[in-house]
Amino acid sequence: MNKKELNPYVSVDCVIFGFDLEQLYVLLIDSGSMEGYKQSRMAVPGDLIYDTENLDTAARRVLKELTGIENIYLEQIGAFGDPDRIGKKASDRKWLESIRAMPEARVITVAYYSLVRMPNFNPKASSFAKSAGWAPVSEVHDLAFDHYEILQSGLEQLKRKIKIQPIGFNLLPEKFTLSQLHKLYECIYDKALDKRNFRRKILNLNILTNLDEKQIGVPHKPSQLFKFNEENYKKLSEEGFDNFGF
Amino acid sequence: MNKKELNPYVSVDCVIFGFDLEQLYVLLIDSGSMEGYKQSRMAVPGDLIYDTENLDTAARRVLKELTGIENIYLEQIGAFGDPDRIGKKASDRKWLESIRAMPEARVITVAYYSLVRMPNFNPKASSFAKSAGWAPVSEVHDLAFDHYEILQSGLEQLKRKIKIQPIGFNLLPEKFTLSQLHKLYECIYDKALDKRNFRRKILNLNILTNLDEKQIGVPHKPSQLFKFNEENYKKLSEEGFDNFGF
DNA sequence: GAGCAATGTGTCTTCACAACACTACCAAAT
DNA sequence: ATTTGGTAGTGTTGTGAAGACACATTGCTC
Missing domain, CATH: 3.90.79.10 (Nucleoside Triphosphate Pyrophosphohydrolase)
Structure with a gap:
């Protein structure tokens, strides 16, 4: 020693x-x-x-x-x-x-x-x-x-x-649906999250751009596709935001 | 290289x-x-x-x-x-x-x-x-x-x-006043925090024990002394608490 | 065209937080 | 004894975020 x-x-x-x-x-x-x-x-x-x-x-x-x-x-x-x-x-x-x-x-x-x-x-x-x-x-x-x-x-x-930065986007394809993002958070936290509350919160951050495109070929109602909006994210993190934990 | x-x-x-x-x-x-x-x-x-x-x-x-x-x-x-x-x-x-x-x-x-x-x-x-x-x-x-x-x-x-754990107690004497704790948080965050809100929040955590002692020899109204209550803190952290950020 | 499977939406309640001002108390000085 | 200076200590109200909750819509498949 x-x-x-x-x-x-x-x-x-x-x-x-x-x-x-x-x-x-x-x-x-x-x-x-x-x-x-x-x-x-x-x-x-x-x-x-x-x-x-x-x-x-x-x-x-x-x-x-x-x-x-x-x-x-x-x-x-x-x-x-x-x-x-x-x-x-x-x-x-x-x-x-x-x-x-x-x-x-x-x-x-x-x-x-x-x-x-x-x-x-x-x-x-x-x-x-x-x-x-x-x-x-x-x-x-x-x-x-x-x-x-x-x-x-x-x-x-x-x-x-x-909880502090939306780094989850790095795990998703460039175009993704809100359900996929939702699922990702559920997987990481390993617990169920209310769908409506999740959507409201994430959309209020204004870091998603709605692509006005829909899923195709899915055997159910197709979902809107979004992409991550880097510009708004940068603005947001400069202003300083913490906590969009669920 | x-x-x-x-x-x-x-x-x-x-x-x-x-x-x-x-x-x-x-x-x-x-x-x-x-x-x-x-x-x-x-x-x-x-x-x-x-x-x-x-x-x-x-x-x-x-x-x-x-x-x-x-x-x-x-x-x-x-x-x-x-x-x-x-x-x-x-x-x-x-x-x-x-x-x-x-x-x-x-x-x-x-x-x-x-x-x-x-x-x-x-x-x-x-x-x-x-x-x-x-x-x-x-x-x-x-x-x-x-x-x-x-x-x-x-x-x-x-x-x-x-923000997540009350580790600030490690910086204070065993017996301390709420004002001292308050001041500590202000120093760490480098910004003013409302006194009443601070007291309410910290007391609601139930991790402080009021010693029923007062400061002596201070040239103003003496303050109550508190100590950190480890038992309650352990209970609290097992239940899982985040965020007593100010 | 019936059924399936996931999408997408709104309201109400509850809770936490921020803002805010005055009285109480002790010691020291006069 | 009184005044003064300085900190301790306390409650209410308004606002906004978060959680709980149920049903109609859409596109595909069979």
Whole structure:
């Protein structure tokens, strides 16, 4: 407890949220399949940071490498640095021994979360993942290392943030219906919200533009399509608004 | 931009807030007086992390060494890792050259903020500070490295958090008056708050116990003394309350 | 053309918040 | 003993946001 540590590894990990108009998803990678340990080897994508890279840049690089997307919503969750964070689980230790020269080396990670439009891309298997795929957040119960904890922190921060800024638009297609937006908020808060109250509140913000277009091909009354109005949003956030929490 | 970095230094930095019933203060150290650069050599206390120490522990260690206090309110702000963060200012570079073997080495820091009862202690000069003292937050305009940015982030987070949890009690003496609490909120939000509305709201939370004691020796009508009621607070936060923002 | 499935709409009540001014009390000075 | 200065302490009213709540509309499918 007394020796100075000069040189931990530092990584970034990205909790990537997606939404398919039904459920909230998180992008997970299979960081190498260990027989018998498959369940807990799913992880959130991440990588060690480079030499001259700042932390946000590293996170964007990871996102780009894995999904091909740039310019997406990104926010830091915080640093996770328990000295034992990557070696607590037997499955993790085995895996580390199998791929690293110094499996016991300490790694401090800086976690981010980001919001992406799911249909916009297919996760590619990349240098640091054999495979990647979307998992419904509600069905994720265990992850490698401390990634479950990181996921939960990210989710909490998303909930907090979405009350203050309408960042949910990053999860929806460019054109969307109020029902879809409504559903998104219900998924994030994990509770039912009154339809009429929701519509009134969100419309009163004046950050939506009605496109005067309707859904086509749906087996029911088609809905109006809206898009997010950045101009009005900017005005609004300059004036300062808090709380359109439900 | 392509070489992997294996080994940055990792430090913790602590934004320590105090309140003297008049103003909000922050504890700064003089990290070594460079002639001619005195103004911008004030910094927030911090240290490199130890080998087997997790991040929170490191932050608590720094706080203890500097102030002698344990068990104080502590919360992570986030990680700051611009590769150039400690070498942007000429004054910083000079200072680094004067005390470090590898002045150009990268240091990533994890910032914390904490709330302490100012009169409870005198900051001691410690291993990492020639001198330490309280500075009114409103008068701090420039600090070493990126510490001004860190301070501002901490302040923002404090503002956000105090709307949701009554953590302000950590800044007040055990027995305090409503006016003092009122003043504290005004200082943190940096704006006037209506006295009657404030009292009503805070009392409705039922987290204060009236001690049936009065101030003595004050040259005006003495005020009732209150203390914070932890029991009721716990109940309240379990039930879940947000927002006693003003 | 009947049925299905989701859209879209209005009112009332309740609650929280903002604005606002005066009296009560203690100590110190005269 | 009286005055003065300074802070403590208290209630009401108006306004606007939020929650609860039910039914008619539309387009597609069969």
